[in-house]
Amino acid sequence: MVVQRSGLRGSARRRLVALALAAAAAFAAAFVVLPHDPRALADVASAPAPVLAAAALAAWIVLTPALVSGTLLCAATGMLLGAAAGMPVSLAGATIGSAVAFLLARRLGRGPVEALSGPRLTRLRERVERRPVLTVVVARATPGAPATLLNYAAGLTRIRLRHFVLGIVLGGGPRLLAYTALAGAAAERALLPALGAGALLTGLGVVGALVARRRRADAPAPAAC
Numbered sequence: 001m002v003v004q005r006s007g008l009r010g011s012a013r014r015r016l017v018a019l020a021l022a023a024a025a026a027f028a029a030a031f032v033v034l035p036h037d038p039r040a041l042a043d044v045a046s047a048p049a050p051v052l053a054a055a056a057l058a059a060w061i062v063l064t065p066a067l068v069s070g071t072l073l074c075a076a077t078g079m080l081l082g083a084a085a086g087m088p089v090s091l092a093g094a095t096i097g098s099a100v101a102f103l104l105a106r107r108l109g110r111g112p113v114e115a116l117s118g119p120r121l122t123r124l125r126e127r128v129e130r131r132p133v134l135t136v137v138v139a140r141a142t143p144g145a146p147a148t149l150l151n152y153a154a155g156l157t158r159i160r161l162r163h164f165v166l167g168i169v170l171g172g173g174p175r176l177l178a179y180t181a182l183a184g185a186a187a188e189r190a191l192l193p194a195l196g197a198g199a200l201l202t203g204l205g206v207v208g209a210l211v212a213r214r215r216r217a218d219a220p221a222p223a224a225c
Contacts, residue, residue, distance in 0.1 A: 024067075052080050053089055060093020065101040067148040070094055070172075071179055078183025090180040091173055098151045098168050105155025125157050132159040136167025147172060 047055070056077045063073060073093070077086040128135045136159070139150055147168075154164050 056089050057093045061097045064097025074179035075183040078180040079187040083181040083184030086180045086184050087177045090176050094176050101151035102155040105152040109156050129158050132163040133167045137171035140168050140171030
């Protein structure tokens with residue numbers, strides 16, 4: 001029995017390592033494939049608007065699970081499409097890409113995590129699952145929170161996909177739209193919209209920090225193991 005349990009835990013660890021290596025390999029591939037010099041970017045920007053929008057959406061869906069920064073993708077989308085056309089593309093692409101990462105973690109990692117979880121991690125996961133939408137909203141709105149890793153972490157819990165999607169739209173949507181609008185306004189040299197988007201980002205950061213601080217203060221102290 002002990003040998004069998006040890007074998008199961010070893011298999012679980014290998015599956016988690018494989019998931020982490022796959023995400024890292026996707027990130028490395030994206031870094032190599034994406035255009036880096038101004039001439040290549042200019043060639044991309046010269047494509048027709050519908051083609052640009054479709055390409056930007058596809059990039060979000062592929063690169064979000066590859067751990068590419070959403071801020072970078074917002075900037076590229078806003079600069080290529082402008083604020084008005086770029087904002088819905090950023091929101092849709094980030095939502096679908098996050099869902100893809102969530103489902104990958106759910107399919108490949110949740111079983112191994114549950115097999116390896118100790119009592120403390122199990123209690124933490126259960127607390128997250130009691131208020132899934134609010135937990136995702138707060139985590140996504142907290143300044144500096146790694147959104148790309150949050151997608152995978154949420155997939156390792158028993159949160160339903162619809163609750164996760166609602167949480168990332170409510171918690172991350174305003175910031176995504178503001179970053180895209182800021183990049184679009186900067187590319188179009190529109191001063192007032194750029195200032196407005198910057199002010200909105202500042203306000204969202206302050207509100208997110210206050211909400212996260214309040215949640216930490218209200219959280220019960222972890223029980224001793």
